[in-house]
Amino acid sequence: MTRRTDWAEYDHSASGAPRGRxxxxxxxxxxxxxxxxxxxxxxxxxxxHRSGWDGAGAEGPHGGGSSRRGRRRRGFGEPAGTDEDTPxxxxxxxxxxxxxxxxxxxxxxxxxxxxxxxxxxxxxxxDALRKREIPDEVAEEVLSRFEEVGLINDSAFADAWVESxxxxxxxxxxxxxxxxxxxxVDSALIDEAVGQLDSEQEESTARELVDRKLRATRGLDRxxxxxxxxxxxxxxxxxxxxxxRVVRQALEEEGEDTEFxxxxxx
Numbered sequence: 001m002t003r004r005t006d007w008a009e010y011d012h013s014a015s016g017a018p019r020g021r022x023x024x025x026x027x028x029x030x031x032x033x034x035x036x037x038x039x040x041x042x043x044x045x046x047x048x049h050r051s052g053w054d055g056a057g058a059e060g061p062h063g064g065g066s067s068r069r070g071r072r073r074r075g076f077g078e079p080a081g082t083d084e085d086t087p088x089x090x091x092x093x094x095x096x097x098x099x100x101x102x103x104x105x106x107x108x109x110x111x112x113x114x115x116x117x118x119x120x121x122x123x124x125x126x127d128a129l130r131k132r133e134i135p136d137e138v139a140e141e142v143l144s145r146f147e148e149v150g151l152i153n154d155s156a157f158a159d160a161w162v163e164s165x166x167x168x169x170x171x172x173x174x175x176x177x178x179x180x181x182x183x184x185v186d187s188a189l190i191d192e193a194v195g196q197l198d199s200e201q202e203e204s205t206a207r208e209l210v211d212r213k214l215r216a217t218r219g220l221d222r223x224x225x226x227x228x229x230x231x232x233x234x235x236x237x238x239x240x241x242x243x244x245r246v247v248r249q250a251l252e253e254e255g256e257d258t259e260f261x262x263x264x265x266x
Contacts, residue, residue: 107134107142111151119157122147123184158185158193170209172202175237199242206238206246214250222256 110132111125122143129139146152158180165171165179173194180190210229217225226247233243 103134103138104142106132107138110134111142111146115151119160120152121154121157121183121185122152125152126184154185155189155192157183158189159196162193162196166197166205170205170236172206172233172237172239173197174239175235178237202238203242203246206233206242207250209233209236210246210250214254218254222251225251225256
């Protein structure tokens, strides 16, 4: 019984035997130019293009051994040794080597990510670069460049911080200055930013804060109400004298007797 092969096998042996050209021909019995059914094949067989084709004898003596199974099939036209043959872990290292090898590029990427959607001070960015082990001289160069192009602006940051935190949280100048110092803003810039708030504006905001909390203290004795309301203002940075004055006025408007309440009771 003759075995039908999937593709013609091209034998380049040293004996000089003629090359087979038919589909399904038995090399042992068929004459050159005829297929296994006796029909002459006038056209050469198509060039093999099955994945994994390695030429004559590459898949066993009969063209279809077990060596084909379990072996990765290379795509048509893909030369050996391409990136597909490279282990995945090795290719992963190749993709980041150029960026990781350039500390300045890495520093710029870190700063841009941190500045996306949220302004930050120079000190905040410098601390972030230091944690990521960026050399100090590289970080200094990158941060200075960011300042030149306006991506870092501690003065604008301080102004926006004061505006937002005073109207949003009711913080007074003292608390605002303390927060800006923790963010590394220069003292001169802090003084300029908190100088936007004057004493009258601070007191007006303090009154609004007390009015919001006053109802929650009803039913408590007078001294406890005074301490609770004045303590709330103190935590927000209002001076002790202003806090006591604002609270006493609010209690008096509700009919409380505050005549004997001094600053020592605060």
